[in-house]
Amino acid sequence: MDTLKLEIVTPEGQIFSGDVKTVTLPGSEGEFGVLPGHASLVSLLQAGVIDIELSSGSHEVVAINWGHAKVDEKSVTILADGAVSIGGGSDSEIANSIETAKKLIESMSDSDVAIATATAKIESISRVGKY
Amino acid sequence: MANLKEIKRKIKSVENTQKTTRAMKLVSTAKLKRAEMAAKQSRVYANKINEVLSEIAYKINQYKIGGIDSRFFEKRSAIQNIDIIFVTADKGLCGGFNVQTIKAVRGLLEEYKEKNVKVRLRAVGKKGVAFFNFQNIELLSSFSGVSSAPTYEKAQNIIREAIDDFISGATDKIILVHNGYKNMISQELKISDIVPVEEPKEIKVESKSLMELEPAEDETILESLMKKYFEYNMYYALIDSLAAEHSARMQAMENATNNASDRVNMLTLAYNKARQESITTELIEIISGVESMK
Numbered sequence: 453m454d455t456l457k458l459e460i461v462t463p464e465g466q467i468f469s470g471d472v473k474t475v476t477l478p479g480s481e482g483e484f485g486v487l488p489g490h491a492s493l494v495s496l497l498q499a500g501v502i503d504i505e506l507s508s509g510s511h512e513v514v515a516i517n518w519g520h521a522k523v524d525e526k527s528v529t530i531l532a533d534g535a536v537s538i539g540g541g542s543d544s545e546i547a548n549s550i551e552t553a554k555k556l557i558e559s560m561s562d563s564d565v566a567i568a569t570a571t572a573k574i575e576s577i578s579r580v581g582k583y
Numbered sequence: 584m585a586n587l588k589e590i591k592r593k594i595k596s597v598e599n600t601q602k603t604t605r606a607m608k609l610v611s612t613a614k615l616k617r618a619e620m621a622a623k624q625s626r627v628y629a630n631k632i633n634e635v636l637s638e639i640a641y642k643i644n645q646y647k648i649g650g651i652d653s654r655f656f657e658k659r660s661a662i663q664n665i666d667i668i669f670v671t672a673d674k675g676l677c678g679g680f681n682v683q684t685i686k687a688v689r690g691l692l693e694e695y696k697e698k699n700v701k702v703r704l705r706a707v708g709k710k711g712v713a714f715f716n717f718q719n720i721e722l723l724s725s726f727s728g729v730s731s732a733p734t735y736e737k738a739q740n741i742i743r744e745a746i747d748d749f750i751s752g753a754t755d756k757i758i759l760v761h762n763g764y765k766n767m768i769s770q771e772l773k774i775s776d777i778v779p780v781e782e783p784k785e786i787k788v789e790s791k792s793l794m795e796l797e798p799a800e801d802e803t804i805l806e807s808l809m810k811k812y813f814e815y816n817m818y819y820a821l822i823d824s825l826a827a828e829h830s831a832r833m834q835a836m837e838n839a840t841n842n843a844s845d846r847v848n849m850l851t852l853a854y855n856k857a858r859q860e861s862i863t864t865e866l867i868e869i870i871s872g873v874e875s876m877k
Contacts (some may be wrong), residue, residue: 461816465624481798493651494639495797496804520808522635529810531632 453509454488457527460514460535467514467535468504474538475528476503477521478570493523499557500570501538502530511559513538515553516576550574587861594847601843607676608836615767615829622764622819622826627682629819636812639805640780642794649666655809658782664701664754666723666745667691668817670761670824671711673731678835680770681710685760687772691758692720693727703754707741730828733821735814742817746810749778759816766828768834773823776817 455471476485478500497519504512519532527531538546557570640656669688671681688704688711695702703723706712712725724744729737748754757777765771795806 459605459631461628463625463628466627479797492642492794493797494808495792495802496807520635520804520811522638524638529631531628531808533634 454485456488456490458530459528460502460516460530460532462519462532462535463576464534467532467537468493468512471507473505473507473509475505477504477530478516479521479530486528489525490523492525493521495521495523497521497530497532499567501553501573515556515570517556517559587854587857590850594850594854597843597846597850601840601877604836604839608833608840611829611833611836615826615833617824618826618829619764621822625815625819625822629815631810632815633697635784636780636808637783639794639808641782644782655778655805657739662700662755663701664756665695666703666705666748666754667756668705668709668741668745668757668758668759668820669711670730670820671706671708671714671788672824672828673709673727673729675710676835677832678838680762680831680835681708681714683770683772684760685711685714687760691760691774698792701834705741705745708824730821730824733818733825735818738818738821739814742813746778746813759820761820761824762827762831763820763823764830767830770827770831773820777813780812 455473456475457469458465458468458472460468473578474485474487476483478493478498480496497516499517500505500515502514502516504514506512515536515538516530516532517534517567519530519535522529522531531545534556536549536556538549539556553574554571558567643656667688669684671684675681692702692704704715704720706715706722706725707727708730709727712722712727715722726737726741729741745754745757749757756779759776760772760774760779762770763773798804
């Protein structure tokens with residue numbers, strides 16, 4: 453199975469780096485998914501969540517406020533202004549990171565719809581308990 | 584006896600200097616840790632954004648994607664005006680740190696003078712400003728008080744004018760010179776052309792597809808990415824330079840402390856010799872006095 457090399461970097465450092473099966477990005481024109489072999493693309497990202505499907509099949513979620521994504525056939529590079537990885541070893545850690553992620557998105561986005569969509573997504577992920 | 588006193592005074596003075604240099608070293612070590620962290624964190628982002636931009640530059644030049652303001656990317660055949668932005672420290676006492684940057688800038692000045700290219704200088708940091716003022720070399724703009732506490736806003740201020748001039752066509756190229764942090768004991772001079780964006784030295788992935796921009800109808804995406812690229816490069820140069828400054832100062836002060844302790848040893852030896860000499864003289868005087876009384 454083909455994989456994509458995904459990298460998420462912020463001015464505070466690297467958030468994610470690794471091979472993934474697919475990734476869903478919050479583009480400014482709407483959400484879009486990227487699979488290996490995607491055509492080259494540079495896109496603006498808005499506040500929202502990045503859903504990463506690892507090659508093992510499990511999911512990882514990263515919330516960003518805004519940034520740019522550069523996509524080509526084999527790799528995806530995301531330059532985000534601020535990003536919070538949602539996850540952690542324990543329930544309280546996860547709850548904590550969800551809280552920070554919500555704040556991050558609220559601080560950047562001025563449209564209520566975007567905030568609502570993003571928070572709903574984060575919450576649904578936390579409810580399922582699998583991220 | 585006068586000699587003894589004088590040596591004693593000298594020892595005291597050297598010891599005081601040593602105290603100062605040791606304290607400065609400790610301060611720099613503490614500051615270096617913070618600056619180093621900041622530089623390391625931002626390095627990933629700075630490298631990535633440069634990589635992305637250079638790939639975009641390659642694609643734009645390769646496929647001539649229409650409608651894009653390629654002024655940022657195209658190679659100029661004739662370069663007539665250049666802006667050089669250089670970063671020095673606000674303070675001295677850091678060995679050859681500032682001198683290295685200044686030398687590099689002068690080297691560039693001469694190199695472009697031969698080619699009949701007009702160079703304008705933008706200086707950051709008191710030391711660089713002072714040097715070029717003293718040499719009567721004109722600085723287009725100068726910023727001080729920035730290099731010791733860099734923030735993103737300050738970096739934006741510095742680079743804004745340069746970029747505006749580039750966009751309006753007043754300059755054809757912008758070069759950024761700063762002395763960067765390599766490791767605890769060494770610095771590395773970095774000279775980089777910010778615009779036009781350099782193409783990657785090697786093409787890692789040969790991709791066949793054209794590059795799409797999204798949202799496609801306006802060019803704001805490239806514009807905002809370019810803006811981020813300029814500002815972040817400037818910001819990174821500032822924090823990288825700060826980390827390098829502290830590491831240079833730490834080393835310079837370490838050397839100074841060592842030299843001072845060598846000097847104290849030498850002076851102590853001289854002092855002891857002088858003391859012995861005076862004791863010997865006194866003894867001879869007493870003995871010869873006793874002998875003459877016999």
